[in-house]
Amino acid sequence: xxxxxxxxxxxxxKILRIDPSDGRVTTLLDDAGPAPDGIVADSRTxxxxxxxxxxxxxGIPGEAGQDFSRRNGGVHSLNLDGGPQRDVLAAGAITxxxxxxxxxxxxxxxxxxxxxxxxxxxxxxxxxxDLVVNPAEDGIMAECVGVAVDPDRGxxxxxxxxxxxGGRGRILRAGLEIPPGGTxxxxxxxxxxxxxLPEPIDLHLDGDRLYWTDRGAPPSGNTLNRAPVPEPGxxxxxxxILADGFAEAIGLAVDGEAGIAYVSDLGGHLRAVPLPDGPAxxxxxxxxxxxxxxxxxxxxxx
Numbered sequence: 001x002x003x004x005x006x007x008x009x010x011x012x013x014k015i016l017r018i019d020p021s022d023g024r025v026t027t028l029l030d031d032a033g034p035a036p037d038g039i040v041a042d043s044r045t046x047x048x049x050x051x052x053x054x055x056x057x058x059g060i061p062g063e064a065g066q067d068f069s070r071r072n073g074g075v076h077s078l079n080l081d082g083g084p085q086r087d088v089l090a091a092g093a094i095t096x097x098x099x100x101x102x103x104x105x106x107x108x109x110x111x112x113x114x115x116x117x118x119x120x121x122x123x124x125x126x127x128x129x130d131l132v133v134n135p136a137e138d139g140i141m142a143e144c145v146g147v148a149v150d151p152d153r154g155x156x157x158x159x160x161x162x163x164x165x166g167g168r169g170r171i172l173r174a175g176l177e178i179p180p181g182g183t184x185x186x187x188x189x190x191x192x193x194x195x196x197l198p199e200p201i202d203l204h205l206d207g208d209r210l211y212w213t214d215r216g217a218p219p220s221g222n223t224l225n226r227a228p229v230p231e232p233g234x235x236x237x238x239x240x241i242l243a244d245g246f247a248e249a250i251g252l253a254v255d256g257e258a259g260i261a262y263v264s265d266l267g268g269h270l271r272a273v274p275l276p277d278g279p280a281x282x283x284x285x286x287x288x289x290x291x292x293x294x295x296x297x298x299x300x301x302x
Contacts, residue, residue: 005019049099088125
């Protein structure tokens with residue numbers, strides 16, 4: 001039986017529960033705040049980030065005209081068995097909350113795009129810490145979006161997407177702890193694993209492989225990709241494109257046991273991609289749902 005999914009509707013902000021076996025969509029939370037983007041869940045609680053309310057840039061329509069540089073993002077939670085939602089970090093504690101993940105031991109990690117950083121906090125709101133802080137003067141090249149953690153090996157992975165359709169995206173790695181004597185702004189252990197990518201967004205680590213969605217321009221952009229995790233000090237190999245043709249791919253959830261990756265996009269599509277070496281190998285990608293509003297973050301329920 002396929003595991004249920006949680007997906008974020010960005011405008012208006014909602015948390016949706018999706019049954020991948022029949023595409024049935026129900027609403028878990030009607031008001032998830034302004035522009036929710038990253039989501040993760042354990043057996044009892046769902047956590048998500050909000051990007052906050054953008055300012056409109058005069059004369060620039062659509063997504064390109066939305067300025068999220070004001071510090072009004074947050075990290076939030078809701079018990080799956082009911083009760084009121086709670087702020088892990090209230091609106092204004094971060095700038096632009098993007099992908100959210102967990103180490104499975106009570107700590108959340110996220111990318112802060114316009115904040116140019118990757119941060120963490122305990123699920124009770126304690127110990128907020130910036131792990132990576134990029135120079136603000138680097139602008140869009142310093143924006144952090146996707147994030148994944150490997151607590152067993154002690155690594156943090158994140159994406160810096162670069163300019164839209166720019167072909168300058170990167171995936172980077174560093175330790176989960178800042179080296180002694182260093183700071184989040186001058187880390188000595190950052191590795192660039194991949195560069196020259198179209199526009200990498202969300203990450204998922206499954207075993208010894210890293211998966212990611214990529215917006216950017218075709219043929220390499222708007223794709224689902226994977227590649228083996230490189231050894232320390234090594235560069236990543238050319239990624240394997242598992243599926244293409246997405247409408248601005250964002251969210252990613254990989255069910256390794258079922259051999260299926262799920263991708264959500266701003267076109268309102270949620271697609272299932274059978275993995276070539278999994279139980280569903282040989283089946284073509286297929287649409288789970290098609291809704292009339294943009295989708296961002298995605299996660300599997302345990």
